[in-house]
Amino acid sequence: MTLYDIIFYLFALITIGSAMLVVTTKNIVHAAFALLLTFFGVAGIYVLLAADFLAIVQIMVYVGGILVLIIFGVMLTNKITSVEIKTGTLNVLTASIVIGVFMGLVVSIMVWTGWYSMPAPIPATTAYGLGETLISDYALIFELLAMLLLIALVGAASIARREKESL
Amino acid sequence: MSIMEIVVITLIKIVAILSVFLLSVAYSVYFERKIASWAQNRVGPNRVGWNGLLQPFADVFKLLLKEDIVPEASNKPLHTLAPFIALLVAFSTYAVIPFGPEVELFGYKINLVVADVNIGILYVLAFTSIAVYGITFAGWSSGSKYSLLGGIRSSAQMISYEVSMGFSVGGVILLAESLSPVKIVEAQHGWMWNAIIQPIGFITFLVSSFAETNRLPFDLPEAEPELVGGYHTEYSSMKFAGFFLAEYANMIISSALITTLYLGGWQNPLVDIFHIQGGWAVAMQVGAFMIKIALLLFFFIWVRWSLPRFRYDQLMNLGWKVMFPLALLNIIWVAVLIMVFKI
Amino acid sequence: MLMLTEFGKVFIFILLGAIFVTIAIIAAKLVSPNRPTHEKLLTYECGENPVGSPWVKFNIRFYVVALIFLIFDVEVVLLFPWALVYKGFGIFGFLTGIIFLVILGLGMAYEWRKGDLEWARPHPIPPELDKVLSKKE
Numbered sequence: 039m040t041l042y043d044i045i046f047y048l049f050a051l052i053t054i055g056s057a058m059l060v061v062t063t064k065n066i067v068h069a070a071f072a073l074l075l076t077f078f079g080v081a082g083i084y085v086l087l088a089a090d091f092l093a094i095v096q097i098m099v100y101v102g103g104i105l106v107l108i109i110f111g112v113m114l115t116n117k118i119t120s121v122e123i124k125t126g127t128l129n130v131l132t133a134s135i136v137i138g139v140f141m142g143l144v145v146s147i148m149v150w151t152g153w154y155s156m157p158a159p160i161p162a163t164t165a166y167g168l169g170e171t172l173i174s175d176y177a178l179i180f181e182l183l184a185m186l187l188l189i190a191l192v193g194a195a196s197i198a199r200r201e202k203e204s205l
Numbered sequence: 206m207s208i209m210e211i212v213v214i215t216l217i218k219i220v221a222i223l224s225v226f227l228l229s230v231a232y233s234v235y236f237e238r239k240i241a242s243w244a245q246n247r248v249g250p251n252r253v254g255w256n257g258l259l260q261p262f263a264d265v266f267k268l269l270l271k272e273d274i275v276p277e278a279s280n281k282p283l284h285t286l287a288p289f290i291a292l293l294v295a296f297s298t299y300a301v302i303p304f305g306p307e308v309e310l311f312g313y314k315i316n317l318v319v320a321d322v323n324i325g326i327l328y329v330l331a332f333t334s335i336a337v338y339g340i341t342f343a344g345w346s347s348g349s350k351y352s353l354l355g356g357i358r359s360s361a362q363m364i365s366y367e368v369s370m371g372f373s374v375g376g377v378i379l380l381a382e383s384l385s386p387v388k389i390v391e392a393q394h395g396w397m398w399n400a401i402i403q404p405i406g407f408i409t410f411l412v413s414s415f416a417e418t419n420r421l422p423f424d425l426p427e428a429e430p431e432l433v434g435g436y437h438t439e440y441s442s443m444k445f446a447g448f449f450l451a452e453y454a455n456m457i458i459s460s461a462l463i464t465t466l467y468l469g470g471w472q473n474p475l476v477d478i479f480h481i482q483g484g485w486a487v488a489m490q491v492g493a494f495m496i497k498i499a500l501l502l503f504f505f506i507w508v509r510w511s512l513p514r515f516r517y518d519q520l521m522n523l524g525w526k527v528m529f530p531l532a533l534l535n536i537i538w539v540a541v542l543i544m545v546f547k548i
Numbered sequence: 549m550l551m552l553t554e555f556g557k558v559f560i561f562i563l564l565g566a567i568f569v570t571i572a573i574i575a576a577k578l579v580s581p582n583r584p585t586h587e588k589l590l591t592y593e594c595g596e597n598p599v600g601s602p603w604v605k606f607n608i609r610f611y612v613v614a615l616i617f618l619i620f621d622v623e624v625v626l627l628f629p630w631a632l633v634y635k636g637f638g639i640f641g642f643l644t645g646i647i648f649l650v651i652l653g654l655g656m657a658y659e660w661r662k663g664d665l666e667w668a669r670p671h672p673i674p675p676e677l678d679k680v681l682s683k684k685e
Contacts, residue, residue: 045559068282098334106614166629169628170636191658198664269575320557322554322558328558353604368620371621379635444576446572447572518670521665
């Protein structure tokens with residue numbers, strides 16, 4: 039077991055452990071904190087896979103943006119902190135059957151697939167390649183992305199505005 | 206170089222940087238109190254040591270020996286974690302900021318930076334966005350109205366200015382064609398400082414850093430007339446010291462970042478003018494870096510003791526309606542500049 | 549491997565920072581006195597006993613700001629790869645970027661026009677001097 043493996047399993051442990059905490063904890067802000075750790079663990083695994091730009095984007099967008107939004111949402115919902123939120127266990131049998139089948143599927147794919155690996159040069163940074171493809175091959179996609187974000191912005195803002203009027 | 210040598214050199218660099226950094230954080234508190242007293246025509250700290258020079262240590266030991274009060278209404282795990290996050294995030298950013306050129310020491314080529322990460326600038330931005338959590342969790346977990354209001358205000362303020370900060374950095378990347386702080390400093394050779402080429406970006410970044418560090422005139426999260434102590438109302442002892450030190454650490458980090466991105470980092474034009482070489486050149490370059498940081502630090506403190514606090518709507522207007530369009534304008538300006546002059 | 553060792557150095561740096569902060573907090577726990585009383589552990593509220601829930605309701609605008617921020621954050625992230633390779637693409641790269649920025653600006657203009665960026669302003673009623681004077685007489 040090399041140092042690389044040890045660090046990989048460390049990050050994997052952080053990710054899975056905190057993800058477990060997210061779904062099991064009763065306190066919703068604790069869940070948000072555990073989610074922070076989960077995103078971190080995933081970012082660490084991205085770094086180990088030499089996807090440096092993706093790792094930073096993971097932290098900037100998920101940790102810096104989406105989680106802030108989630109926490110704001112949690113805090114906005116008044117009294118959510120004083121009420122004990124109990125998510126009861128329902129439909130245990132159905133759920134375990136579905137999960138069991140799905141788990142078996144994933145594990146069987148994992149075991150029976152022949153995994154080939156070949157050495158590939160690690161790029162200095164993936165950001166250059168990304169920029170080049172964004173401008174040349176995917177220039178239209180790049181602009182459409184901007185349009186998509188514009189639509190998301192307008193939509194999100196108008197939904198939030200209507201809620202405000204009804205309050 | 207063998208892997209062992211790299212590890213040892215890195216460890217030495219990290220320990221050296223952490224200790225210098227901690228010392229400068231402690232002394233920036235002293236620096237601030239002295240400048241405040243000077244601005245208000247007072248004497249300032251002058252009892253502990255010569256001219257009060259040992260005051261920072263006395264303060265730290267005092268806070269260390271104080272009782273740690275965790276209110277009954279608070280959420281204990283998060284209450285302890287919040288100052289931890291704040292302080293750790295403040296430290297971590299320093300790993301990628303270069304404080305000097307590559308030097309040869311005892312036959313080793315040593316880069317005067319802990320880690321020359323290829324996407325260092327994004328790393329800094331990412332960690333700045335994590336800094337929100339220390340304050341938000343502190344505000345939420347304290348179980349106090351003042352803390353909660355301070356925490357919410359602060360997170361909204363920080364994310365608002367983060368956008369203009371990101372766009373300002375865009376202009377720097379356009380010119381340097383790199384995300385590595387080392388390359389960005391090298392691109393600003395001589396007088397090609399980004400502050401001169403793109404003054405608008407410099408100003409938007411500077412103002413955004415003030416907002417990100419929660420310094421006056423942007424210190425609404427801890428506005429004492431209305432919120433007592435803001436997000437750290439319920440903190441005492443070493444945990445309070447954690448937030449206190451994090452504020453000054455963030456100030457030094459911001460100064461270092463502004464220096465790196467806009468004021469040429471360790472570049473010292475005098476070295477080229479007088480053709481200085483060898484050890485003296487390196488000393489002058491590292492010295493230039495420190496002087497630039499000290500001047501910016503002085504500016505931070507000077508502004509705090511000169512300007513009144515903004516109202517919250519003024520703060521948000523400045524962030525979204527002034528800084529954001531200016532930062533966009535800056536990117537277009539740099540893009541046009543590159544088109545026309547082919548720099 | 550070079551890339552990974554640079555990130556490895558950052559990892560060591562963060563680890564050492566974490567150890568330092570932990571030591572500081574544990575040291576404070578060991579040397580500081582600990583004599584809690586009920587009065588001492590009350591939430592601070594200007595000397596009075598705290599009233600009501602500490603988790604007060606706040607303005608929905610904070611949420612709207614976070615929403616707007618999220619969108620622009622993604623746009624910043626998309627803009628960085630463009631800025632990185634901009635010099636090599638000449639006029640084409642310029643146009644790509646400008647169109648992107650204009651679409652961005654449109655979103656901003658919409659928010660501005662619709663008043664999503666407005667915050668509640670204070671409406672102070674300044675006391676009028678002659679009224680105050682006439683009351684006194």
